[in-house]
Structure formats: structure tokens, C-alpha cells
Amino acid sequence: MPTARRVAPKPLNPVLSRRCFNARISRLSLLGAARAFIVLVALGTVVAMALMWPTNVGDKFSEVVQPSDKATVTGIDDRPCGATVSDRCIRVLIQLDSGDEAGSRGVIQWNANGVDPDVHVGDKLRVAQAQEIPGYEEYGQNTWTLVDFQRGPALIALFAIFAVMVLLLSRLRGALSLIGLGISLLLILVYVIPAILDGKPPVAVAISGSLAIGLIAILLAHGRGPKAVAAMLGTTSSLLLTALLAVIFTSATRLTGLSGEEAFALRLADPSVSLQGLLIAGMIIGALGVLDDVTVSQSSTVFALRAANPDLGFRELFGRAMDVGRDHVAATVNTLVLAYAGSSLPVLLIFASGALGAGEALNLELVAEQVVATLVGSIGLIVAVPATTALAALLALHTPRAELEHEAAHGHAHTH
Template identity: 30%
Template sequence: MVFIKDKKGFLLRCVPCAVIVLGLIFLGLWLGRPTGEVATAASRLVYVPARVETVISDNAEADNEHYEGQRLGDQELEIRILSGEHKGEILPLTNYMGALFNVDVREGDRIVVRLQTEDDGSYYASMYNYDRGMVVGLMLLLFAAVLIALGGKKGARALAGLVITLACIWFLLIPGLIRGIPALPYTVLLVAVVAAACLILLNGFSAKTFCSAAGCIAGVAAAALTAWIVGKLAPIDGFNMEEAEDMLLHGTELGLRIRGLLVCGVLVSSLGAVMDVAMSIASAIWELRESSDRLTVKELFRSGMQIGRDAMGTMANTLILAFAGSSLNMLIMAQIYDIPLMQLVNTDSICIEVIQSIAGSLGILLTVPLTAAASARYMKRKSSAENT
């Protein structure tokens, strides 16, 4: 009997997720089809890992007076290409080091270099950066190991959900936006599908999952609506974002629509925190309903709100502090230049950060009553149906 129950739970969790993932894969294949663009200069650039074989000369000196000990100058190197068409070849490279672009290397260090091929077939290497792939990979493995070790099966499912989310952003959201699919409805639809897939993967196809997904989608939609309204009133949109000029130069010819990208950013950035709150509220009301069938819809809702209030402050701070952290350098420069408050508040970049953080936080706050109301009503109705 236990085997049958586990099998049923497995099917309820995996079958809907498999259907969703297959649908997303087909959409990704359609979005990833060749577009027939002509080759550009960038397509003749190849980034490959390399190892410093010899430091022929080192003319760099530490500047302790102005740049906190950064070594400035240049190095003449011999490097060995470690992968790609030119694997094993040894090439000369001049490494120029300034205060900002500063890749200070020694023999044996791993770096990433640019190989540029000229029209006559010749090629040369230039310094790009340190090879940080191994460090980043180890960090990802550590994160996955800790998540699975502490979370067990739930942790493994959460990791799978994270992979699905990142894959949807890279292979579906971004290609779709570049191809000119209307940004707002497309992002809302994709966010809803991702939320449903992740929640089903965690808890199976159940009433708790349905209520948390409904609350999550409603909360994210509330955040997007807030950002859209404020953007209309401000007015401010995707054309005011820092990367707008580059997107105008290189993206619009492919079909990219820039105006709605600000709201899309709010949708994506608030999804994780909103999903967390929605699942917490739905799970709490589910446990209350399981412990006592006598609780009314109003009592379940009140209990959900009480639990949600404890999470509101910390989760709202999460988004605001995240956006503040990402804008820390800009805020430092604002104080260094003693920018007046009137100018600061009306700066595009500051206004965008404020809109994104406040809209996302409002989405979290509204998720609590929306999820509590949906969970209380649906689960009480389900309980009444089971008792009849």
C-alpha cells in the first residue's frame, strides 16, 4: 500500500512537470532556430582558456599612493592555449595593467584570452581576464551539496527547480524578448509556468501547490502592475535603463522591444521571494486545516495573515536590500559628488532601482493576503467536500 501511495505521489509530481518541461523545450527549440544573420567582427573573436608558461618581462610596479597597492605597467608573456582549434600552441601576449583593468599573473596561472582572426587567416591573442570558471564551478557544487545535504529530497527537488528556472530565463525568456515577442504578456506567462513547475516539483500536484501557485502568480502580477502604473505616472520605462543605448544599436534590428523591459525585470526579480512567501502561507494553512476541521474560512485566513505578518518585514527587506546592494557604488558616488536630493531622486538609474525594489516588495506584501484568502477558501471547501 505504501508503494502505491509513493507511486501515486511520484506520478502527481513528475507527470505535470514532464509535460511542462517538454512544452518549454519545444518552445526553446523554436526560439533558438537560426535567424540567418550575417557574420560580424565579434563572430571572429574566440575566448579560450590559457596558461601562463613564461613571464618574459615584468615592468609593473605597485602604486601605494593612489591605487591601494595595485600594480600598474605591463608584462610580456608566453601563453599556452588549453582548448579549441589552437590547443597546445604557444603564443606571445602583452598584458597591460591599469587601475581598473588589472590581471596580474605569474607563471602557471590560468587566464582567459581573446583570439582574434584577421581576414588573411592570421590570429593573435590578447588578455581578457582571470580564468574563474573553476572557482565558480566549485561554488555551484558547494551550494548544490549543502542544499541536498540539508534539504534531502526536498533540496534535490529545489535544485532541479532552480535549474529549470535558469534554463527558462536563458533559453526562453531572453530569446523570446530578442525576437520581439510582446514583453509583458510573455514574461507573465513564463513566470506563471516556471512558478507552477517549481511548486509542483516540490510538493506534487495538490491543493497546497495550487493555492501557493495562485498566490505567487497574483503577487508577481501585483508587483508588475505597480511597476507599470508608476512607470506611466513617472514616466519611466525600458528606454531609461542603462543598457538601452546598446540594445537600440544591436537589439532592435532583431525585433527587440525595449519599452516593457523594466516591468519584465520586476517580474523576474520578485518571483523567488514571492514564491517563498506563497508556499509558506499555503503550507501553514494546510497544516492548520489538517489539525482541525472545525476552523472556519475566516479563522484560517486570520491565521494565515498572522503567520504572513512575521515574514513581511524580512522578505520586504530582502528585495530592497538586494537592490540597494546592487546600487551601492552608485550611491557612494552620489555622496562623493554631493548630488542634491532633487537631482538624485530624478536620476533615471535611481528611480528605476526604487521602482523595482518597492514594486517587488509590494508584490511580497500583497502575496500574503492573496495566498491566505485563496488557501483558506479552497482548502475549507475541499475539507467540506471530503466530509460529505
């Protein structure tokens, strides 16, 4: 019986082994350097937030906020209130649902020819106590003024619809995106706004807060793979450029931040508040959501192309992804313009009526603020597309096939 002959393994080609080793080292060093940079950005953000964390906010602006109680409309009628029978006033009967007067009844009186909002029996209101109106003592009811409507239930219902649709479409990724959204709102409420109220530099607060929001949102929704790393790098660089442009052109156009009534109230309550800084901070935070979306989209596109055709080189990957990016930029810039135009509709209405010329309308600070915010955000968006695409292409070329397919299999959820 012949004995089996053992075949000795072929010796490894030292040249090929060295190439494979060098390629692996190159891949690890590139991704490692990118991740190290993101870690440095994250650490810098944490340190900046720790240094600027609000400590003495208190009720600094409580005098500009009118205290109010909850109430329910129980009846509506009208009665004469002037020298003639034709002068009539609307009387809104309410029942207090909170505060020291909870359970008691009151009345709101409006002039029938005024511009007060329509109310109906059962409406939930926020009211504040006013001076007594002569002639109503007979009803034994205190006089109140309307502060606002209670919108909580409708807002909760709208958010519930939004959350369900995100979960149905994106499932686990959508759930993580919603968590990221909650953290984003929490950071704005517990850090960004209180730190600005505490007298910290608004621009520095906005940059650190926005970087924290962007990094956390991308990390939660898309993990820490090379696709997410490229999106984080693109978001960071574009956000810093947007902040720089906002600072330069807010100063160049002499925007003061005094275009709204809220600004005057803040200035009266605390003259040290930088309204121009608040304006710049708003531009930075407003641009963040669009930048997040674009950078993740571009990174996802690059990795999907690379997974579908591993033979594509840097030039082909960059070119094909940029074709998608150009379409995305065109649509998103239009979205930015429409969003800012929508917030300026009252002034645009005056402009369209012919009461103001085009030059005069654009010169109004209320309009100029929206123009600067739109253009600054759009420039940051335009720069984000090629920057993120190039970074993603470099990382994709150095990513193993198995990891490429894993990265390409997970899309991104638009919840920022």
C-alpha cells in the same frame, strides 16, 4: 441452546446523510474549481509559449559579443615601454588552450599604472587576439587582450555545495526543488531570452515564462494537493498584478532601459529591440522567486494551523496565518531592498560622497530602475500574503483530516 438474535442495522438519518453528501460535494466542488482554474492558466501559458516560441534567433547579436579563447598564464614580468626608464609595462605570458592557436604562446601587455586586474601564474583566462605591439616580434609571440577570467570550476564548486546542503536538509523535496530550479533556468535560456531576441513582446514572454516556471516549481516541490493549489493561485494573481504595476510605473517614470552599456550594445545591434520591455521583463522575473516563496510559506502555515487545531474557523485561520505573513513580508521586503541596493552600489557611493544630492541621485535612471523594481515587487509581495492566506484558509476548511495531516507534514524548500 438460545439462538443468536440478529440485530438489524439502524436506518440512516436522511437529514445527516444529506448534509454529509452536500459537504462532500461542496469540498470537491471548491477544490475542483480551484484546480480547473489552474489547469486553464497552465493551458493558456502553454498556448502563449507555443505562439511566441523563438524560431529565428541565430547569431543576431554575435557582433556585440567578443569571441575569445581559453588561455593559461605562464609568466609575468615588466619592462620599459615609454620614453623613460620609469615608464614600465606589465607583460603577461600566456599559453593558448583552445581555438586555432591552441598550444601556442602569446603575450598580454598592460601599462603598470593602469586599472587592469591582478593576474597570477596559473590563472585561467579568456583572451582575444589583438594588434601586434612593436618590440615584441623578437619573442615570436602573438599579442592578446584579456576578455575575462574562466569562472566555471569555481561556479560548479559553489553550486555543488548549495545542492548538497539542500539535499541534506530537504531530501526528496530538496531533490525535486533542484529539478524545478534546473527547469526554470532551462526555460529562461531556451524560451524567455531567445523569444525576446526573436522580437516577441518582452512583457508577454516574461509573463508566460514566469507562470510556467512558477507552476512547474510548485508542482514538483509540493505536489498537486490543496496546499499547492492555493500557492499556485496566489502566485498567479500576484504575478499578474506585479506585471501590471511594472508596465504602468515604468511608463509613468519614463524609464527607457538605456542605463547600462549592454543596452547601448543591443540597441546598436538591433534598433527594434524594446529595451523598456526588457526592463519590465526583468522586474517580472525578478519578483517571481520571492512570490513563490511567500505564497508556499503562507499556504503551508494555514494547513499546519488547521491540522494542529481542526476547530479553527476561517477568521482564526486567516488571522493567525497573517501574523506569520506580516513577519515574512517585513523580512522579504528588506531582502528585496538590499538586493536591488547592492546592484546600485557604485551610484550609491557617488551619492554618499556628496557629489550628488538625494533628489539628483533618485532621478538617475540607474537608481530609479532599482527603486521602481523594488517597490513594484514589494507591492506584489504584500498583496500575495493576504490573497494566498485567504485562498488557503478556504481550501483548508474543506479538506479532510487525513489529507490535512499529510499536507502539514510536508514543508517547503527555499530553492527558488
